[in-house]
Amino acid sequence: MMNGSSLPKEIVNGLTDALTLGDKEAAVRITQQALDLGIKPLTLVQEVIVPTLTEVGTRFENLDIFLPELMAAGEAGNACTALIEQAIVKSGNLMQSEGTVVIGTAKGDIHDIGKNIVISLLKAHGYKVVDLGKDVPAARFIDEAETNHADFIAVSALMSITRAGCREVADLLRDRGLKEKYLYIVGGGSITQEYSDEIGANGFSETGSGAVELVKTLIASKRGA
């Protein structure tokens, strides 16, 4: 059995390189090797996968790399995480995450690049993300949040005439008596802080990295409350 604090150098370097390069096959192969060596799955997540994907996210925010590299790293990370989840389930434990975010674009809005960037960054920071995709009706956000025991509902709207979908979610949360149960955050090109305040959302961010910070702050506040 390996000690979690002293992972073999070749595993750390190999997995870091594979994730950074978005080499899904190599990332999965090395993850499997690590698990076969008896490395604790969560150690692998916390000491290699999360820091590597965080670094990739930072490099994207700084425009050192482009969206395809971020996406490829995210896909490789997803594949590793899926493998690790299987290992954890086999061991009879539960996968720990920083929190669960149900996310999608507002009803009528099919622009999802911003949402996808936020998803990549949230995953990189250890959050479980349930991606509902594009053009999502208000009721579905809430139903999926209930099903997945989510902490957050996140809605993105790029276009001015789709931002009304954000208000619909806020109204439905209120009307169903769930406003206090979930942290509701909004973003996208058509959303402003004023609009977020007006509809009663818990937070708004203009950027992907800002969204991660917002989620961290809100969940810390909620758990500390």
Add this chain to the structure above:
Amino acid sequence: MYANDRLVEVFQRSRSGQYMKEVEYDLLLARRTQELVKEYNITFDPQNVCPADDSMADRVFQAGLQLFVDIGAYHLDTQRVIKFSRDEILDALRHAPDTLYLGEGRDMVIARHRNIEDPTPPLNLTGPAGQPCSEEHYLELMISYAQEPYVHAIESGATLTYNGMDIMANTLMEVKAVQRDAATAREAIRRVGKPGMHIGDAATGMTAVGKMAASEPVNLLRPCDGRLVAQMCEMKVNDDQLIRVPHLLNYGSHIINLMTPLTGGVGGGPTGVAVVSVAETLMGVVCYFATYHYLSITHIKWTNNSDPWGMYVLAMAGQAMARNSHIVWTNDPFCVNGAGTVENLYEVAGHAIIGAVCGYQEHGVGSTGGNIVDHHTGLEAGWQGEVGLAATRSGITREKANEIALKLLPLYKDTFNNPKLGQPFHELYNTLTITPKQEWQDCYRHAKETLTKLGLTFISGPYD
């Protein structure tokens, strides 16, 4: 080759093409684009944002054509890939129009294909360009565009509310808002004595229902006007966009292929996005039957195209299409700074000059990255037309355009991360006389003085 009805063929292939998950398509596009950039030796030098390189322009075209042949268009609803052969694409390109009649009567303008360093000045087909607008000042705002002497067509903005209520896509509220805004655009051109001016779009409409609701030949949009059919980044279509095509063809209206390729996005850096821009233009020709095209390059972080990447993509994609096709297309400057700032006018000017020498008609302007309500006015839109005309009349070459653009860049590049948002329309204009206030006119004169020193010869302007 496709059957005699290409549109039906587009539909059939959207139902029978290869199934692929969206993320797989994105990664395929990213990978193939980078391979083609290397294969065709397409290079970017930040000191040469407007290369005078015919050979590279041709290679960008060939790479873009090959990209479209290789990966096709992605249909978001069916998750299938719509592919066309090289012969089919080139055949559609040959049949695309090279001359357009925009508007009607005395106010009609003729938009022709433009070549590199074309001596014919570009038209300026402008307006709020889909930016968010309040309903309170919408008529006055539209008049501010239509009245400008160097404006030849207007396109409506996207209003946020209808009688103070949110407008929701694909509901009766969208239809009511679109009909109101199309009527307002027509009223604006009537008020300024240009009742036949071309109206490029009813941008409040985001869905097919909304766009089609503007088709009404007396009070709303006429066949001599146009409507946008958009691509989703990158090279993606859906049924909602395609539905518009047979409607607009039957109505006899102009079809405008809207592309918003992301620099730093799936296409990668500037070289890749230049290739993707060509592929998207060809896709608009084949799938949308576009009569003309808006190339609205968008930086993934700042949502502008006044940075070196945006200028390079504009220059290379423009030259590629100018040399290898006869289509009509437009640039679309998007700035980080807002109306009321001289930096906004510098951003517009750099883009307009490169556009004018690289084969475009002019379209735009987007201010504050298209984000802030009403932070745009007719002045900067008219300025774009004036600069485009001056660039042509001054015999600006690609080399000179590059020199001017690089001299303008330091005057605004520090604002990319901290934009100057300026002021809203109703604070920059006297809304009764619809005249820019002194401070906004001062910015115009200051920018004009700078551009004159850099080598542009202006004739006369509205705020000299």
